[in-house]
Amino acid sequence: MRSPEQQAVISGIGTSAVGRRLGRAGLDLTIDACLEAIADAGLTRDDIDGLATYPGFRPDPPGMSPVGVSDVKEALALPLNWYAGAGEGPGQLIGLFSAIGAVAAGLARHVLLFRTVTESSAQTAGRRASVNGTDGERVQARFEWSVPYKAMSAATLVGLMAQRHMHEFGTTREQLGAIALNGRRNAQRNPAAVYRDPLTMDDYLASRMISTPLCLYDCDVPVDGSAAFIVSHVDTLPELAHPPVRVEAIGTSLLGRDSWDQRADLTTMGAFDAASMLWSRTDLRPADVDVAELYDGFTYLALQWIEALGFCGHGEGGPFVEGGKRIAFDGEIPLNTHGGQLSAGRLHGYGFLHEACTQLWDRGGEHQVPGTPEVAVVGTGGGPLGGCVLLTRSR
Amino acid sequence: MTFPPAVAAEDLPGGPVQPLPLVSLLSADFWSGGAKGELRILRCQDCGFYVHPPRPVCARCLSRRLEPEAVSGNASVYTFSINVQPWYPGQSVPYVVAIVELPEQAALRLTTNILGCGVDDVAIGMAVRAVFVEVEDVFIPMFEPGVAT
Numbered sequence: 311m312r313s314p315e316q317q318a319v320i321s322g323i324g325t326s327a328v329g330r331r332l333g334r335a336g337l338d339l340t341i342d343a344c345l346e347a348i349a350d351a352g353l354t355r356d357d358i359d360g361l362a363t364y365p366g367f368r369p370d371p372p373g374m375s376p377v378g379v380s381d382v383k384e385a386l387a388l389p390l391n392w393y394a395g396a397g398e399g400p401g402q403l404i405g406l407f408s409a410i411g412a413v414a415a416g417l418a419r420h421v422l423l424f425r426t427v428t429e430s431s432a433q434t435a436g437r438r439a440s441v442n443g444t445d446g447e448r449v450q451a452r453f454e455w456s457v458p459y460k461a462m463s464a465a466t467l468v469g470l471m472a473q474r475h476m477h478e479f480g481t482t483r484e485q486l487g488a489i490a491l492n493g494r495r496n497a498q499r500n501p502a503a504v505y506r507d508p509l510t511m512d513d514y515l516a517s518r519m520i521s522t523p524l525c526l527y528d529c530d531v532p533v534d535g536s537a538a539f540i541v542s543h544v545d546t547l548p549e550l551a552h553p554p555v556r557v558e559a560i561g562t563s564l565l566g567r568d569s570w571d572q573r574a575d576l577t578t579m580g581a582f583d584a585a586s587m588l589w590s591r592t593d594l595r596p597a598d599v600d601v602a603e604l605y606d607g608f609t610y611l612a613l614q615w616i617e618a619l620g621f622c623g624h625g626e627g628g629p630f631v632e633g634g635k636r637i638a639f640d641g642e643i644p645l646n647t648h649g650g651q652l653s654a655g656r657l658h659g660y661g662f663l664h665e666a667c668t669q670l671w672d673r674g675g676e677h678q679v680p681g682t683p684e685v686a687v688v689g690t691g692g693g694p695l696g697g698c699v700l701l702t703r704s705r
Numbered sequence: 706m707t708f709p710p711a712v713a714a715e716d717l718p719g720g721p722v723q724p725l726p727l728v729s730l731l732s733a734d735f736w737s738g739g740a741k742g743e744l745r746i747l748r749c750q751d752c753g754f755y756v757h758p759p760r761p762v763c764a765r766c767l768s769r770r771l772e773p774e775a776v777s778g779n780a781s782v783y784t785f786s787i788n789v790q791p792w793y794p795g796q797s798v799p800y801v802v803a804i805v806e807l808p809e810q811a812a813l814r815l816t817t818n819i820l821g822c823g824v825d826d827v828a829i830g831m832a833v834r835a836v837f838v839e840v841e842d843v844f845i846p847m848f849e850p851g852v853a854t
Contacts, residue, residue, distance in 0.1 A: 441792045448727035455758055456816045458726050458845055460719045461802045462792040469786035470804055470816075477784065477829045521802070522787040571804045571814045572757070576784065 312544070313591055317414040319554035320701070321542040322351025323667045328535030328655045329430070329504055336376035336428045336536070341385055343538035344424055351540040352551025353420060359391045360418025362541075364405030364425055364659075366395025371441060373432025373532070374658075382424060392417040400562040400584055401605075401691025402659030403699060407562055409541040421541040425660035429532035456570065465529055465608065467570050468692055469521040472610040475577045476523060481613070481628035483523055487514040488634040489609040489645070490527045490652055496639055497649025499677035504531055504655040528609045533655030537664045553704030555667045558685070561588030561698040570693045577625065580696030581611075581618035581689060588687075588698050589620065596620040599700075600683035601669045602643050603662035605690040606650040615689040616645075619698070644679045659690035663699075670703045711739065711839045712820060712847065719788065719800030719818065722840045731759045734773035739837030739844025743775035746813070755810045778835035778853035780805035783814055787824045799824045805833055805848055821849030 324346025326339035348355060367378030379395040382388070392412045396404050402425070409421040441462050442453055449457040461467055475481045491511060497503035509527065517526040542554065561584035566573045573579060589595070596619055604615035613627040621643055622630040631637050637645035648654045648665040655661065666686035668674050682703075689698035714721055728736050735758075738745035747756045749763035750770040756762075762769055785803035801819040806812070819827050820836060833848035 446724065448725050450727040450729065454726045454729075454732060456802075457724060458722050459802055459816055459818050459847075460723070460788065460792070460796075460800060461816060463788075463790070465790070466786050466788050466802050469788075470784045470802065473786055474784035474829070519787070519789040521790060524786075569758075571816045572812060574812045576804070 313559065314414040315410050315557045315560045317544050318410040318557045319542050319544050320539055320557070320667055321420070321546070321550045321554040322347045322349070322353065322540040323664050324350060324538040325664055326536040328502060328533050328657065330533060331430050331434050332534040333431065334534065336426045337381050337385060339534060339536040340377045340382060340424055340426045340538070343536040344382060344386065344422055347422065347538035347540050350551065351420070351542065353540065353549065355386055355388065357420050357549070358388050358422045360409065360412050360421030361388060361390055361393040362405045362409040362412070362421050362423045363395045364402055365397030368397070372435070373427060373429035375426070376428050377424070377426040382422070388422070392421070400564060400580070400697035401695040403663070403688070403690050403697040406539070406541065406663065406699060407560060407697060410557060410560065413541055413543045419543050419546055422538065423541055424536060424538040425658055426536040427532070427656065427658055428534045429656065430534045433532055463521065464692070465524055466521040468608040468610055469524045471576055471579065471614070471693070472523050475610065478577055479625035479628060483515065484511060485628035485632050486523070486528055486609040486613065487511055488631045489606060489612050489637070490514055492634045492637050493606060493646050493650035493652040496647050496677055497653035499639070500648050500654060503649040503653050504533055505649070505653045524608055524610065527652070530607045530651035530656045531653070533657070535655060535657055537657050537660040539663065552671070555670050556702045556704055558594060558700040558702045559588050559591035561585055563587040564694060564696070566694070568694045573694065578618070579614065580691060580694045581615050584696040584698050585618040585620065585689065588700055592700055594685060594700060599643065599685050599687050600681070601647060601666060601679055601686040602645050603647070603666045603686060603688045604645060605659060605662065605692065606646055606652050607656065607692060609652065611692040612645065612650070614692070618696070619687060619689060639677070640680050647674065647677050647679055662688045662690060666701050670701060711837045711844065714838050714840045717818070717838065718797065718820065718824070720797045722838060722845050725840060725843055728843060731761065735759060736843040736845070738773070738775065739839065739846060742837070744778045744835040744846050745773040746776050746807070746809070747771050748774040755813050757813060776807055776809050780807050780815070780833050780835070780848055782819070782827060782829050782831040782833060784829060785819065785827050801827050803827065803848070815846065818847045819849065820847050
């Protein structure tokens, strides 16, 4: 008996060029990624009957989401039975979860899922990416309670969480730095990564502070780029070019407050809720995971995901990553094998999904982990936002 | 209760309050309490639960009878971050963003700024009290070291 999410598979992936200031339209990059994903699945444009993205087109912050479902629907002239671009949900992977839901519900057979950013070009054009409240407009809803205090960047919001974690558990900057260094080491094996120069702990500790305790190398890099996926119903296997990646389980719950400051325990947050749901829907255990692709928009968030998913206990993430051996490319749980968003660029969660599939299809080339990874986990989001998916190789 | 007088908006670390909150029907009491020196939090009149951010129903008992009530103005620093990076041209740095916890209820917290001390003097657990910064039509509650009298 398959669970609802096990009705869905990932049958193809694609990506555009990913980099700094590419000088290309977001939709242009998106079409590169989408056509590659459709071809990878062995499908044609006419097979696509569903379309999903996260969070849908947004004019602001600049470059954060320049392409919505309407743009791709029109550009590729897709006849669709189902489509959605939703911003509210359990983290960035809401696009994947809604695609899985559509497939499992029988509303579509092959959903094209994409995520596009042009934050690097937007920043070059004189507007800072990922900063709220600089347009002179008054702020409302969630932002009403933080942005007037000049908590304008997620770096500050996550810095608040990291500081509390350090206070409660003795976590150190060097331990956060181990995640940054791990990403850079992996990026050196990945020709598509954005930052590939060696990074030492001395470099990390000497870099300029952004919002304590987070320094420059704790923060990921805004890029231009797009990633695309085909989420297919498992019954379409005979139509596909190669065995797909299986969806074993998803985690989408938010049990605590939907807030950056009101949750009872600010060192758990949404990731813990989502991870507990994920493990309740599978017989697999953390020890079965071969590759972990965990959101590192800030180093601390990856640390939080490591704890949330049970690779170590709550509060034990610092010692777990210290020195970097356990999370290394050839360690017990290889982390962010493409370099993560810290070194490969912020595709806002979807770079991790792309890399998990890459590893499960043995396509990693120089950054393919040793052995034959069978199980990969992807966890994305920070603060109250968190969603995760457990993926397996077809057997 | 007595609160210190409003703090001059032009003297704030990190520059002026920018942007201002868009005051809503639900949040108007919170953003105007400073005019009377009051930190006002919405409270359930049936079960006594404080509801923040303000919402038209008690999250504990679902009562619709909620009223803004002045709390002590005391708090302790739950966590903080010294913002060093300027986010718009000319922004003065550094400044402290903190989450403070009010003694009236567990996990009743405000994200805020800490004034009246050096950025390196802020520590988790530090006792702070509310002060208000008047800008246009709002009184922004912030906190400084000390205990409200």
